[in-house]
Amino acid sequence: EIVMTQSPATLSVSPGERATLSCRASQSVSSNLAWYQQKPGQAPRLLIYGASTRATGIPGRFSGSGPGTEFTLTISSLQSEDFAVYYCQQYNDWPLTFGGGTKVEIK
Amino acid sequence: QVQLVQSGAEVKKPGASVKVSCRASGYSFTSYAMHWVRQAPGQGLEWMGWITAGSYNTRYSQKFQGRVTITRDTSANTAYMELSSLRSEDTAVYYCARVGFRGYTVNHFDYWGQGTLVTVSS
Numbered sequence: 001e002i003v004m005t006q007s008p009a010t011l012s013v014s015p016g017e018r019a020t021l022s023c024r025a026s027q028s029v030s031s032n033l034a035w036y037q038q039k040p041g042q043a044p045r046l047l048i049y050g051a052s053t054r055a056t057g058i059p060g061r062f063s064g065s066g067p068g069t070e071f072t073l074t075i076s077s078l079q080s081e082d083f084a085v086y087y088c089q090q091y092n093d094w095p096l097t098f099g100g101g102t103k104v105e106i107k
Numbered sequence: 108q109v110q111l112v113q114s115g116a117e118v119k120k121p122g123a124s125v126k127v128s129c130r131a132s133g134y135s136f137t138s139y140a141m142h143w144v145r146q147a148p149g150q151g152l153e154w155m156g157w158i159t160a161g162s163y164n165t166r167y168s169q170k171f172q173g174r175v176t177i178t179r180d181t182s183a184n185t186a187y188m189e190l191s192s193l194r195s196e197d198t199a200v201y202y203c204a205r206v207g208f209r210g211y212t213v214n215h216f217d218y219w220g221q222g223t224l225v226t227v228s229s
Contacts, residue, residue: 046207056217098154
């Protein structure tokens with residue numbers, strides 16, 4: 001099983017600042033990585049797939065990088081609606097696995 | 108527009124089974140695979156299994172092998188996830204999620220159901 005490790009667990013950021021979230025895979029997942037945003041009481045929402053492709057309707061302030069084992073989600077200028085939990089997911093191999101999440105909170 | 112609408116919350120006793128439904132609309136149901144993911148209270152996301160688009164093949168996480176069954180009814184545009192021998196640790200929100208590319212069994216999930224809370228308690 002591919003283990004996905006996200007860091008940090010919590011990120012405190014001021015509105016307007018840049019946030020950088022990391023996700024490490026225990027072995028290469030190529031570009032088969034997605035990022036999701038989840039707000040309390042809601043289902044996850046797809047942000048990025050293929051490591052760097054923004055999903056439909058996702059603002060340009062969200063960007064992703066990879067491939068391989070080290071991935072980054074960058075939010076260039078945090079807006080109030082961006083404070084949430086973010087998960088990475090690999091779909092390169094069965095079983096599909098998620099990282100433990102990074103909570104982005106208001107500083 | 109694409110929608111995945113799940114059945115309502117359930118309360119079950121330990122040892123019982125639960126069957127959660129996921130009704131799809133707004134797209135060709137038979138062209139996209141469906142996965143199930145769960146989330147225990149305050150915890151992260153855990154993948155459970157998938158059912159393919161056309162051939163109805165399934166594959167499950169080993170953690171749930173033998174307890175989970177995923178099916179689909181094309182006449183009703185609905186996917187189902189049944190989990191048996193429930194225990195308190197199965198208390199979670201269960202989500203269905205559509206694979207983002209037509210014809211692919213495994214890829215990112217572009218649409219999610221709203222979630223179904225299953226509570227297991229004596």
